[in-house]
Amino acid sequence: MKIRLENIVKRFDDNTAVDDFSAVIESGELVTLLGPSGCGKSTMLNMLSGILYPTEGKIYFDEDDVTYMSSEKRGVGLVFQNYALYPHMTVLENICFPLEIKKVPKKERIEKAKKMAELVHVETMLNRKPGQLSGGQQQRVAIARALVKEPRLLLLDEPLSNLDARLRIEMREEIRRIQLETGVTTIFVTHDQEEAMSISDHIILMKLGVLQQYDKPQYLYDQPANCFVADFLGNPPINKVEGVVKGGKVLLGPNEEDSLVRTDNVPDGTPVYLSFRSESVILDDKSPLRARVVLTSVMGKEIITSFVLAGKEVRGYMNSDVELQRDQEIGIRFKKTGVFVFDRESGERYL
Amino acid sequence: MIKRPFIERIKPFLYLLPFIISVTLFTLYPIVNVIRMSFLEGYKYLTGAYTGVGFGNYEKVINDPYFRQAISNTFKYVLLVVPISTVIAVILANVLNQKIKFQGFFQTCYFLPMVTSSLAVGLSWRFMFNDKYGVINYLLTLLGIDPVTFLGNPSGNFLALVIFGIWAILPNTIILLLSGLQNIDPLYYTAAKVDGAKTLRIFFRITVPLLAPTIMLVIIINMISTFKMYHELFPLFNGPGVAYNLFTVVYYIYYEFRVLTPPKYGYASAAAVMLLVIVFVFTMLQRAVQAWSRKERGEDVKQVKKHRDALR
Numbered sequence: 001m002k003i004r005l006e007n008i009v010k011r012f013d014d015n016t017a018v019d020d021f022s023a024v025i026e027s028g029e030l031v032t033l034l035g036p037s038g039c040g041k042s043t044m045l046n047m048l049s050g051i052l053y054p055t056e057g058k059i060y061f062d063e064d065d066v067t068y069m070s071s072e073k074r075g076v077g078l079v080f081q082n083y084a085l086y087p088h089m090t091v092l093e094n095i096c097f098p099l100e101i102k103k104v105p106k107k108e109r110i111e112k113a114k115k116m117a118e119l120v121h122v123e124t125m126l127n128r129k130p131g132q133l134s135g136g137q138q139q140r141v142a143i144a145r146a147l148v149k150e151p152r153l154l155l156l157d158e159p160l161s162n163l164d165a166r167l168r169i170e171m172r173e174e175i176r177r178i179q180l181e182t183g184v185t186t187i188f189v190t191h192d193q194e195e196a197m198s199i200s201d202h203i204i205l206m207k208l209g210v211l212q213q214y215d216k217p218q219y220l221y222d223q224p225a226n227c228f229v230a231d232f233l234g235n236p237p238i239n240k241v242e243g244v245v246k247g248g249k250v251l252l253g254p255n256e257e258d259s260l261v262r263t264d265n266v267p268d269g270t271p272v273y274l275s276f277r278s279e280s281v282i283l284d285d286k287s288p289l290r291a292r293v294v295l296t297s298v299m300g301k302e303i304i305t306s307f308v309l310a311g312k313e314v315r316g317y318m319n320s321d322v323e324l325q326r327d328q329e330i331g332i333r334f335k336k337t338g339v340f341v342f343d344r345e346s347g348e349r350y351l
Numbered sequence: 352m353i354k355r356p357f358i359e360r361i362k363p364f365l366y367l368l369p370f371i372i373s374v375t376l377f378t379l380y381p382i383v384n385v386i387r388m389s390f391l392e393g394y395k396y397l398t399g400a401y402t403g404v405g406f407g408n409y410e411k412v413i414n415d416p417y418f419r420q421a422i423s424n425t426f427k428y429v430l431l432v433v434p435i436s437t438v439i440a441v442i443l444a445n446v447l448n449q450k451i452k453f454q455g456f457f458q459t460c461y462f463l464p465m466v467t468s469s470l471a472v473g474l475s476w477r478f479m480f481n482d483k484y485g486v487i488n489y490l491l492t493l494l495g496i497d498p499v500t501f502l503g504n505p506s507g508n509f510l511a512l513v514i515f516g517i518w519a520i521l522p523n524t525i526i527l528l529l530s531g532l533q534n535i536d537p538l539y540y541t542a543a544k545v546d547g548a549k550t551l552r553i554f555f556r557i558t559v560p561l562l563a564p565t566i567m568l569v570i571i572i573n574m575i576s577t578f579k580m581y582h583e584l585f586p587l588f589n590g591p592g593v594a595y596n597l598f599t600v601v602y603y604i605y606y607e608f609r610v611l612t613p614p615k616y617g618y619a620s621a622a623a624v625m626l627l628v629i630v631f632v633f634t635m636l637q638r639a640v641q642a643w644s645r646k647e648r649g650e651d652v653k654q655v656k657k658h659r660d661a662l663r
Contacts, residue, residue, distance in 0.1 A: 049545055072547025084538040088560040097556075098546040149546065 001062055001152040001185050002027045003048070008057035010043050010209075017043040019209040021057070025202075030179050030186040032196040035206035036232070041189045042157060044206070048187060049076050049155050061152060072101075074153070077146030077184075081158040083138045085130035091117070091141050092126040098149040116144040120178060136167045143178060154179070154186040160195060172199050193233050197221070205229055222337065227347035230275050230340055236304070238275045239314035242344065245270045250341055253310025260289055260333055263341050263351045271344040278304065280338030281316030287331035293324045307332075389620035396616050408621035417606075418622060421598035424509070428599065429577045432516045437570055440521055444528035445558065465522040473515065473586025477502065480511050480587070508592040515583055520576070524569050531565025532558070564644060571637035578630050581605060600626045 003025040010018040018040040033041040046052040050071035095113040120140040213225040224230035341351040393402035480501035488498040501511035581601035607619035
């Protein structure tokens with residue numbers, strides 16, 4: 001089902017939680033609402049599920065205006081952060097409950113619930129109570145319960161944040177598999193950028209209620225719309241060095257060292273950030289841009305080097321055959337990709 | 352090992368002494384004494400003289416028509432007041448738990464009986480129950496029902512007592528149930544609503560089962576307190592009903608002990624011990640049911656641990 005959001009505004013008293021939000025979500029896609037806490041992503045989800053209604057704007061499911069339609073009529077399945085499985089019902093009863101409400105005959109209910117349980121791999125624990133399940137198993141049951149009534153839209157509200165690190169990776173792959181198998185349009189809310197990158201067809205990145213960028217995950221990483229997007233995505237976080245533009249050159253730090261990065265059409269004297277990914281640094285002894293090594297640390301198969309560039313400590317993956325020593329002076333330059341120039345005040349992207 | 356000085360060794364016991372003394376004096380001694388007296392036949396409290404030891408008091412009490420009436424009245428009272436008050440309290444607690452206008456006002460109304468003297472309020476109930484001028488009979492006639500002689504006639508006495516008993520027990524019950532309701536995560540309601548569940552289904556399929564442990568607790572507490580009912584008799588009837596027809600077990604104990612001259616200490620004690628046994632059995636029953644329901648809810652800690660270990 002295609003979802004169209006038109007100029008959604010949600011205000012709580014004086015506080016604007018979502019501001020002029022417009023987006024189109026294509027049928028059958030898994031789209032992540034990503035952002036730090038308080039960015040309005042959960043508010044957005046609650047408006048999609050019908051728990052909250054927008055102050056202004058319209059929500060369309062295909063061609064139906066559902067803006068002020070109540071939850072049960074929208075046909076949405078909702079998975080909560082702490083699962084909200086009914087503790088007094090068995091797994092089977094939990095999965096059956098939405099069908100019981102819809103007055104589906106008992107035999108058919110159980111049949112459908114069992115099929116769902118198989119899909120999410122909990123078919124062996126149908127008679128257990130939620131209290132006897134692990135977090136991951138509870139999550140699977142919650143997904144089965146949301147999917148059993150064949151919703152037009154599946155909504156997942158931070159579904160992985162109560163799981164430990166290893167289980168989280170396993171469950172996000174599971175969610176993707178289940179989503180692809182059922183083909184249900186899915187909206188996934190998270191604050192974890194890695195989770196969002198690994199699972200989504202598209203990501204909507206939000207900040208303070210405003211949509212920042214809506215793109216494919218890789219595109220969000222490679223071509224951030226502004227400084228916030230660049231800062232939010234990537235691990236290790238993107239490096240940021242203060243600089244100023246002069247004659248199309250980006251000069252770094254108080255000593256105005258030439259970064260060798262060029263931008264056109266930026267007025268002289270504009271304060272900027274030079275942001276670059278850790279993998280976009282190249283070791284080049286002949287380069288006039290000098291830096292001083294602080295620390296090298298082995299992270300799995302890669303070696304990450306911390307170094308001081310124009311007075312700021314930054315990090316990069318250096319393919320050096322020789323081991324770099326502390327306080328050693330090195331020459332560096334940047335690759336064409338993964339290097340951006342942002343306005344220091346507005347965050348607008350120049351390069 | 353260095354032996355600590357004597358005073359150091361007995362210090363902990365000295366700290367415990369006030370508690371031990373008060374419990375012994377005011378709790379243990381009376382219980383033991385009542386049990387002892389229940390086996391002493393023809394006991395005279397002041398002289399300590401008695402004519403025999405055995406089950407004679409029990410035999411007498413069990414064969415006393417007043418005691419039989421007391422047992423039957425008490426059981427009837429418990430079986431009527433506890434379930435009816437529980438059902439009413441669950442419904443009212445649910446209403447009070449909603450976000451409604453004047454919530455504070457309604458809560459105060461329902462909790463008022465708790466802070467008022469039951470004797471004083473009992474007297475005003477006496478007016479409400481009045482055959483000719485009482486508001487209850489006025490309402491009944493409005494509904495086209497014949498007025499009931501609540502107080503003047505033995506047939507109406509018991510009904511009046513039950514109505515008063517239910518009313519008196521409600522506030523405590525509602526408070527306990529409200530605290531139970533507030534422990535239910537509102538997310539369960541949201542989840543059910545998103546799936547399209549209506550109020551009644553949510554109430555019966557989610558609220559009541561999740562409230563079951565509290566309901567259980569309330570039933571037991573109310574059972575124990577209603578088994579011991581007797582002071583409600585005074586404001587309404589000045590005693591066990593108009594025709595000595597409303598004996599309850601505790602009133603019987605009081606009667607043998609205080610009203611009769613000379614007092615029958617042995618009979619009173621035997622009746623008290625029997626009540627103790629009855630209440631004890633019900634308490635044990637309640638604990639068993641609670642343990643069972645906890646297990647049903649999958650809260651068995653050992654079991655959960657076992658599943659978690661198996662997953663590793």
